[in-house]
Each structure stands twice: as structure tokens, then as C-alpha cells.
Amino acid sequence: MSSSPGNSSAGYASADAVTNTDYPTQWRRPPTLVKDTKLRYALIIGAIVYLILAIGTVEVNWARVVEGLDRGWRFIKGFLQPDFTTRWSDIKTGMIESLTMALTSTVAGVLISIPIGIGAARNLVPPFVYRICRAIIAVSRSLQEIIIAILFVAMFGFGPFAGFLTLSFATIGFLSKLLAEDIEVVDKSQLEAIKATGASWWQLVNYAVQPQVTPRLIGLSLYRLDINFRESAVIGIVGAGGIGATLNTAIDRYEFDSAGAILLLIIFIVMLAEYSSGYARKWVQ
Amino acid sequence: MLRVDALSKTYATGDKALDSVSFTVEAGQVVGLIGPSGAGKSTLIRCVNRLVEPTSGSVHLNNQAITGLSRKQLGEMRRRIGMIFQEYALVERLTVMENVLSGRLGYVSFWRSFLRKFPAEDVQQAYALLDRVGLIQHANKRADALSGGQRQRVGIARALEQNPELLLVDEPTASLDPKTSRSIMRLIVGICQERNLPAIINIHDVVLARQFTQRLIGLQDGKVVFDGLPSELDDSVLTRIYGEEDWTAIEGDRAEDAESAEDESVA
Amino acid sequence: MSTDNTSATPKEWQHRTSKQRLIIWVCWLALVALTVYCWQVMTESTIWAFVADAPRQAADLGARMMPPKWSYINVLWVPLWHTLNIATLGTLIGVALAVPVAFLAARNTTPSRAIVRPIALFIIVSSRSINSLIWALLLVSIIGPGILAGIVAIGLRSIGFVAKLLYEAIEETDITQIEAITATGASRAQVVNYGILPQILPALYGISVFRWDINIRESTILGLVGAGGIGLQLQASLNVLAWPQVTLIFIVILATVVVSEWVSAKVRHAII
Structure with a gap:
């Protein structure tokens, strides 16, 4: 702000005093991401070369694609006019397996995640426990x-028990990490205040950490429930139970209307889960 | 010349922000718009370039109606009206130069603006304006790298880059310190005199308003309750606009301001 | 939830608290009951003899998987390169399609809240609900096995992820900056270009790199359903029960995932 030559209004007499032939006519935006010119060109050329090579690896069997267009169209039609009835008993079994797997694995996963999450919080445990967790x-x-x-x-x-174990195992990694991060940012002054009262480690966790972390833990658990349901549709493909197996069969048999029905059900349940977890989170906080 | 006739605005929530506001502003006249928070100052300014759509009434700029224009015509009208914002409203992540050049957006095609290839005279004018507001050496900096006062100068340059026929100024000094506020007000008023521009300056600081404007309009609850010279603004008028309060402190400030203003203009 | 009120609190509060506590207890109880019920339904058909046998099976499997067949690595380089391409090209397609969807879905940029926005939101939720492996399953069935199916599957799955995060970023943009550009008389496209894009670009870069990282991880297994990449080798090895090869593939996948996570973290750090 030191130099402001135009501070006094006397400098210019008329509105068009700012006729500007002395000033540059060109302006180029300075580069934003990579400032070094050589590096920038190297990156651009590198990216282009990579893209050419990468696209080169895509072998398209056009005859097969053209043949597939018809199936693609049938899939879209199946999606718009889903067939729930023909395979209903399979769909029902698969859905029940998926839903029960999702719930039980989330509960089991959360129960195991809590001790591991606490163990992985640097501010609560000795270093060797931290490293193990x-x-x-x-x-x-x-x-x-x-x-x-x-x-x-x-x-x-084969069967949903393997799926249950898979999802529980995956839940542990997901939740423990986020839980540990939450605990690590817990308000230090509160921790110290409780420590100062001479509280034991358990009391510390109970009084200082739990109240701060619980609402978010519930939110994360609901989110994980949603993920577990979606994943349950996938692991069925390798035989771990759930709707995935039914879906796999339907697609293998080109029964796109049944496949569409299953996909719509999945989408519907995921939407339902998102809305209700939104409400639940509001209610908890 | 700007003419506002019986302008009213009722928001969808039912709040009546403006109630049949009428006034005219002659070329070269700088009008201060004062009033308590929620009196409708900001709404009034935004109704002029229809950032807020008025409910009824009309606005004319140089005898051309602004109200009732189609979307495309409105774009062509808006480019003739420069606007300076509270909190500067610069696009923070663009360079200073891009911010100033954005004043020409209404005149250039999308592709030109997309490629930042503005016509030579636009670029020259942008440089000249940046020089005028004392920021030419900062042209290639990102807007968020500047101080508050500097950003508001960029905001002024952007408005002038439009070669406007009217300036709308919304709380230009709201987030600036007193000294910077005065130099910004001086810059705006000076430019309006140079270019014979009419301007409406929405301002909550009565002292500043009195010091820098030629005419004051007082809004209260969406209605014009005062329209006159700054010298006519006495305690009874202030009470009418803002409600009961001890106004002597402001009267005291006034003398000090006059002094400090002289000090500054020397520096 | 855990702090108890002592006798000093007024009666009315205590009443309300105990009522709340009752609701919470009922919720927990319901959850426990539901879990137990679900457990029973789920394990109805489980053959517990197999489960009891699992430790022996695990030991047996471990013995068969070890040591990894290191020489097999030479077969894996090309599939690994394909995996990288599936993830990268898929991400590019996904981002390119997600940007318009995000603008249609954001409250402040959508052309119509009543029609277009719900459609855009439905595209997002559909893409997000369906895992890329399922997309791949479908696409392999439609356009045949190969890299292309993998790329399209990754692309379709990425649309929802990128568009959701991006439209949230668009909705969080500073409205005054947009207003200022509008006030200059700029057209709609110019307002997007000057007012909105600069505000969301860092988020877009960050989200894209983040998604690329996830896509590397997901594209390693797409081959299981025939959509190209290293997963094809995994499927082939599993089919012939060549466990030492499977072990090596797991190790390679793990290494790829770790490296891509590292790259993505570095790039995001450099951009933001």
C-alpha cells in the first residue's frame, strides 16, 4: 500500500485521462501449478506420451462391442422394467443374507474396533501397544x-459366515483408524483436567474420551453399515454369501431384468440408509 | 442519471425490505445511503442491477429501463453498472489482473475470456487502472495474497474496467481500518469526480458518509426518511433514522476527522 | 450420553433425562435383539463342522501358499501395466463425466431444482451404490471381457464419488465472488468460468487424485470377473489352485496399493 500514486484526485482532469497507450497490450496468466517452465513441458509431454501408450493397450473387439450393444440396450430396458418376480425367492434369500451379514459384521467390527482404536491413539497408550494396534x-x-x-x-x-468374517475384518481397519484419529484430537485440556483429579486410566477413557468421541463413533458405525451392505453385494461373487451370488448368476444368464431388479433394490436400500443415518446422526448430536 | 421510482421488494419469507423508494441521482453526484442494519440498504443497491429482483417499481439508467429487461439485455445493462462490494468479493484464487479483466466479461465472448485473450485496449486499460489505484506491480499476484485495502482497490479497478455509467458501492469500508477506509473513500469519490460518474454508496459509518458524500439518503425500515445535504444531518434526523441515542460522540468525531483527513491528504 | 445428573439438578430436568435414558436403553436393547436375530438367520445354513475345521484349513492353506513363486513375477508386469491404465483412464472418464453431473446436482448451479437435480442425484447415488466389480460384471457381459470393460466400470463407479464431493464443494462456494462476477454482466458460462471454477479447482484436483488411488486398488481385482489387469492372473491361478502364484499376486497387489497411496498423498500435498 506504500505507493499509491493516484491518491489525490487532482492527477487526472477528465474521465478519459486514462488513455493507455503506454501500457502493455498483452497479459499472460502466470502458470499456477508448476512454476518451472522446463518441468511443466516435461510433465505435459510425459502425460501425452503416457495417454497414447495407455490408450494403445486398450484392445477393443469392435465386433463384440456391436454385438454387446443389443445386450446393453436390454440391460437398460431391464433396469427400467425390472423383474422382481421370476427370481424372487433367490433375491429374497440373497437380500436377507446381505442385510444380516451387514448388520452382524458391523456390530462385531465396532465392538472389536473400540479397543483397537483406543490402542492406536498415541495420547492414551504406551508406544508398543500403539505400534501393535x-x-x-x-x-x-x-x-x-x-x-x-x-x-x-x-x-x-462357502456361505455368509465367510462373508461375515470378511466384513468384520474390513470394518476393524476402517473404524479403528478413524476412531484413533478422533481420540488423538480430543481436547487436551479436558484430558488434563481429568488426569489432575487423580483418575485411573479407565476413568480417563470413560470421562474424558468417551463423551467426546461417542457421537462420531455412532455416525461412523452407521456409515460403515452402509458400506458393509454395499460390499456384501460384491463378496458374493467369490462365494461369500449375500446378494452378490444371486446377481452374478442373473448376469451370467443374461437375465438383465432380474439383475436390474437387484441393482434397484441395492440402490434403494443404500438411499434409505443414507437418509436414515442422516436423521440418526442429527438425533445423536 | 439514475432514476428509481416506487421501488418495493418483499422477500419470499414475507419480509418487506423496500417500501416504495423513489429518488434520482444526477451525473457526477455521490450519494451516501445510510440507515441501520436491516433497513434495506443492501437490497436497494442490489435491486438497481437486479442481483435482487424487485417486486414492483422501476429503475432507469440514462432513461433506459433496467426493470423488465430480458436475461440477455440485463447482461448488457449490468456491464454498464460497476459494483464495488463489502469484503471486496474478489475471486480469491485468480490473479489481480484476471480480477480486473473480469470487468470486461460482459463485452467479450466466452472463448476469449476462457483463454484469457482479452483485446489489447482492455488489457491496457486494466494496467492503467491498476496503476491508478497503485497496484500495478501486483498484477500477477493472486488476489488472496493482498491486504484488505489493496483488495478493495482491485475491486474498484474491476468496477472501473467496465467503463461504467453508474457505480454501486456496497459498504466499501466495512472490513477496513479507519485510515484505509478514508483513503478508499477518497479514491472512490475522486474517481467519480474525474469521470462525472453518479454513485450510490451504501455506508453504515455516518462520519465517513458525511465527510465524503454530496448527498445523503436515510433509509429506515425500507422507507426513505431523509434525503438531503450532509450538513442537514443533525441529531433529530439521526434519531429519525437510527432511533434514540446520544449523538454527541459523533459530533465530536466529526471535528477530529476533518483534521485527520487533512493530515492524510498531505501524506 | 454418559454424564449422570446428580441430585442438585432441578426435578424437571431429571425427569427428562431419565426419559431420554430410557429411550437410549430401549434402542440398545433393540439393537442387541436385532443383532442376535440376524446372527441366527445368517448362520442357519452354516455348517459348523467346516468352521470348527477352519484352523486346520488355514494351516493347510498357509502351507500351500508358502513360499510365493517369485519367478511368476515376470508374467505379472504386463497385467500390472494394464491395471494402471484401467485405473488412470477410468478415473479420467469418471471425472470428465462427473463434472457436469456435479454442476447439475449443486443447488446453486442446477438449471432446475424440480427435475434436473433429482435426476443428477439419482445418477450419483446409483453410481455410488454399485461397486466397480459389479459394474465390471455387467460390462463384461455387455461388451465382452477385456480392459475396456474395466475402464468403463471404473469410470462409471467414479462418477458418483467425484460428483458427490464436487457438488458439495460447489454448494460451499463463496456466493459474493459469484455475485461480483454476475454484476459485471458476465454470461452464465463466464460466471462459472470466473466465479465458480477457481473456487472448486483445488477440490476437484484433490478428489480426482484421491479417487485415482482408490481406483488403482479396485482395478487390481476387476480381472476376477474378466475385466482385465492383474486380477485375470489371480482368477487363473485360483482356478488351478496355484496358491504360491496367488501369494505372489497378493504381494504385488499390496505393493501397488501402498505405492499408489504414497503417490496420491504426495500429489495432493503438492497441489493443495
Whole structure:
């Protein structure tokens, strides 16, 4: 602000005094993301080369695609005119399996996540406990549901029990991590205040941490319930029970109207879950 | 010349923000709009360029109706009206230059503006205006890298880049310190004199309003309760606009302001 | 929820608190009952002998999986490259389609709240509810097995994710900046370009990179249903019960996921 040459209005006599031939006629926006010119060009060329190579790997069997257009159209029609009745008993079994799997695995997952989450909070536990719990979380998070499902199906046989174990295992990684992060940002002054009263570790967790973390834990559990339901539709593909198996069969048989019905049911339940968890979260807070 | 006739605005919530407001502003006249919070000052200014759609009444700029224009015509009308905002309303993540050039958006095609290829005279004018407000060396900085006073100067340059026929100014000093507020007000008023621009300045600071404007309009509950010279604004008028209060402090400030203003203009 | 009121509190409050507590207890009880019921329904057909046998099976499986067949890695490079391409191209398609959907879904930019916005929201929820593996299953059945099905599946799944986060970002934009651009007489497209885009661009970059990271993870398994990438090798190895190969594929997938997470974190850090 130091130099403001035009501060006095006497400088210009008429409105058109600002005729501007002395000023540059061109302006180019300075680069925003990558300031270094060479690096920027290198990145752009790199990106283009990559795109060409990547698109080159896509082998399209056009005859097959054209043939598929008809099926695609039938799928869209199936989606618009779903057939709930023909496969209803299969759909019903699958849905019940999916829903029960989702609920039980969420409950089990949350129950196990709470101690692990507390153990993974740096401000509450000694370092070796912290490291063990973080390792459990890392393993659970880096393995995808479907891979765990493959292993559990191999161990426990086909069916929803393997699915239940898979989803519980995945829930642990998800919830413990978020819970631990929440606990780590818990208001320090409150922790200290309770510590100052000479409270034991259990009392500390009960009085200082729990009240602050509970509402969010409930919110996260509801969110995970939603995810578990969606995932339950997937792990059925490798034999871990749930609606996924029914869906897989329907698609394999090109019964797109039944597949459409299943997908619509999934979408409907997910929407329902989102709305009701929104209400539940408001109610908790 | 701006003419406002029987302008009323009732919001969808049922709140009556403006109640049959009428006045005219001659070319080169700087009008201060004062009144308590919620009196409808902000609504009035926004009804002029129809950022808020008035419920009834009419607005004319140089004998051309603004109310009743179609969407496209409204765009062409809005580019003739410069607006300066409270809290500057710069696009924070764009450069200072882009912010100033955005004043030409109503004149250039989408692709031109998308590629930032503005006509030479627009760019020259933008540089000249940035020089005028003392920020030419900051042209390539991002707007959020500037201080409050500097940002408001960019806001002024953006409005002037439109080559407007009218300036609408909404609380230009609301978030500035007293010294910066005065230099911003001086800049706005000076520019209006240079260009013979009519301006409506919506301002809550009565002292500033009295010091810098040629005419004051007092709004209260959506109605015009005062329209006159700043010198006519006495305790009884202030009470009429704002309600009962001890106004002597303001009278005291007035003398000090006059002094400090002189000090500043030397510096 | 856990702090109890002592006798010092007025009567009315105590009454209300105990009523609330009752509701909470009933909720917990209902949850427990529901869980137990669901457990019973779910395990109706479970053969517990298999479950009891699981530790032995696990030990057996472990023995068969170890050691990984390291020499198999040479077969995996090309599928891994395909996996990377599926994720990247899929993300690009997904983002490109998600941007218009997000603008149609955001309250402040949608052309019509009554018709267009619900449609956009339905597209988002459909895309989000259906896992990419299911999209792949469908697409393999429609356009045949291969990378293309994988790319489209990843793209379709990404639309909902990106569009949801993006439309929330659009709704959170600062309205005064948009108002200021409107007041210059700018057209609608110009208002989006100058007023909204600069405000949401960092969010868009961040979301895209985040989604790319997730897509790498998801595209490693799309091959299980025939949609290309390293999952094809996994499926082939599982079919012939070549467990040492499966182990190696798991290790490669794990490494890919870790690396992509690291890259995504770095890039996001650099952008924001």
C-alpha cells in the first residue's frame, strides 16, 4: 500500500485521462501449478506420451462391442422394467443374507474396533501397544474385501459366515483408524483436567474420551453399515454369501431384468440408509 | 442519471425490505445511503442491477429501463453498472489482473475470456487502472495474497474496467481500518469526480458518509426518511433514522476527522 | 450420553433425562435383539463342522501358499501395466463425466431444482451404490471381457464419488465472488468460468487424485470377473489352485496399493 500514486484526485482532469497507450497490450496468466517452465513441458509431454501408450493397450473387439450393444440396450430396458418376480425367492434369500451379514459384521467390527482404536491413539497408550494396534489397522486396510473373502471362503467354506468374517475384518481397519484419529484430537485440556483429579486410566477413557468421541463413533458405525451392505453385494461373487451370488448368476444368464431388479433394490436400500443415518446422526448430536 | 421510482421488494419469507423508494441521482453526484442494519440498504443497491429482483417499481439508467429487461439485455445493462462490494468479493484464487479483466466479461465472448485473450485496449486499460489505484506491480499476484485495502482497490479497478455509467458501492469500508477506509473513500469519490460518474454508496459509518458524500439518503425500515445535504444531518434526523441515542460522540468525531483527513491528504 | 445428573439438578430436568435414558436403553436393547436375530438367520445354513475345521484349513492353506513363486513375477508386469491404465483412464472418464453431473446436482448451479437435480442425484447415488466389480460384471457381459470393460466400470463407479464431493464443494462456494462476477454482466458460462471454477479447482484436483488411488486398488481385482489387469492372473491361478502364484499376486497387489497411496498423498500435498 506504500505507493499509491493516484491518491489525490487532482492527477487526472477528465474521465478519459486514462488513455493507455503506454501500457502493455498483452497479459499472460502466470502458470499456477508448476512454476518451472522446463518441468511443466516435461510433465505435459510425459502425460501425452503416457495417454497414447495407455490408450494403445486398450484392445477393443469392435465386433463384440456391436454385438454387446443389443445386450446393453436390454440391460437398460431391464433396469427400467425390472423383474422382481421370476427370481424372487433367490433375491429374497440373497437380500436377507446381505442385510444380516451387514448388520452382524458391523456390530462385531465396532465392538472389536473400540479397543483397537483406543490402542492406536498415541495420547492414551504406551508406544508398543500403539505400534501393535497400528499394525493391525494397516493389515486390515491394505487388504481388499474381495481378497480377504477369497481366503476366508477357502478356510471356512462357502456361505455368509465367510462373508461375515470378511466384513468384520474390513470394518476393524476402517473404524479403528478413524476412531484413533478422533481420540488423538480430543481436547487436551479436558484430558488434563481429568488426569489432575487423580483418575485411573479407565476413568480417563470413560470421562474424558468417551463423551467426546461417542457421537462420531455412532455416525461412523452407521456409515460403515452402509458400506458393509454395499460390499456384501460384491463378496458374493467369490462365494461369500449375500446378494452378490444371486446377481452374478442373473448376469451370467443374461437375465438383465432380474439383475436390474437387484441393482434397484441395492440402490434403494443404500438411499434409505443414507437418509436414515442422516436423521440418526442429527438425533445423536 | 439514475432514476428509481416506487421501488418495493418483499422477500419470499414475507419480509418487506423496500417500501416504495423513489429518488434520482444526477451525473457526477455521490450519494451516501445510510440507515441501520436491516433497513434495506443492501437490497436497494442490489435491486438497481437486479442481483435482487424487485417486486414492483422501476429503475432507469440514462432513461433506459433496467426493470423488465430480458436475461440477455440485463447482461448488457449490468456491464454498464460497476459494483464495488463489502469484503471486496474478489475471486480469491485468480490473479489481480484476471480480477480486473473480469470487468470486461460482459463485452467479450466466452472463448476469449476462457483463454484469457482479452483485446489489447482492455488489457491496457486494466494496467492503467491498476496503476491508478497503485497496484500495478501486483498484477500477477493472486488476489488472496493482498491486504484488505489493496483488495478493495482491485475491486474498484474491476468496477472501473467496465467503463461504467453508474457505480454501486456496497459498504466499501466495512472490513477496513479507519485510515484505509478514508483513503478508499477518497479514491472512490475522486474517481467519480474525474469521470462525472453518479454513485450510490451504501455506508453504515455516518462520519465517513458525511465527510465524503454530496448527498445523503436515510433509509429506515425500507422507507426513505431523509434525503438531503450532509450538513442537514443533525441529531433529530439521526434519531429519525437510527432511533434514540446520544449523538454527541459523533459530533465530536466529526471535528477530529476533518483534521485527520487533512493530515492524510498531505501524506 | 454418559454424564449422570446428580441430585442438585432441578426435578424437571431429571425427569427428562431419565426419559431420554430410557429411550437410549430401549434402542440398545433393540439393537442387541436385532443383532442376535440376524446372527441366527445368517448362520442357519452354516455348517459348523467346516468352521470348527477352519484352523486346520488355514494351516493347510498357509502351507500351500508358502513360499510365493517369485519367478511368476515376470508374467505379472504386463497385467500390472494394464491395471494402471484401467485405473488412470477410468478415473479420467469418471471425472470428465462427473463434472457436469456435479454442476447439475449443486443447488446453486442446477438449471432446475424440480427435475434436473433429482435426476443428477439419482445418477450419483446409483453410481455410488454399485461397486466397480459389479459394474465390471455387467460390462463384461455387455461388451465382452477385456480392459475396456474395466475402464468403463471404473469410470462409471467414479462418477458418483467425484460428483458427490464436487457438488458439495460447489454448494460451499463463496456466493459474493459469484455475485461480483454476475454484476459485471458476465454470461452464465463466464460466471462459472470466473466465479465458480477457481473456487472448486483445488477440490476437484484433490478428489480426482484421491479417487485415482482408490481406483488403482479396485482395478487390481476387476480381472476376477474378466475385466482385465492383474486380477485375470489371480482368477487363473485360483482356478488351478496355484496358491504360491496367488501369494505372489497378493504381494504385488499390496505393493501397488501402498505405492499408489504414497503417490496420491504426495500429489495432493503438492497441489493443495
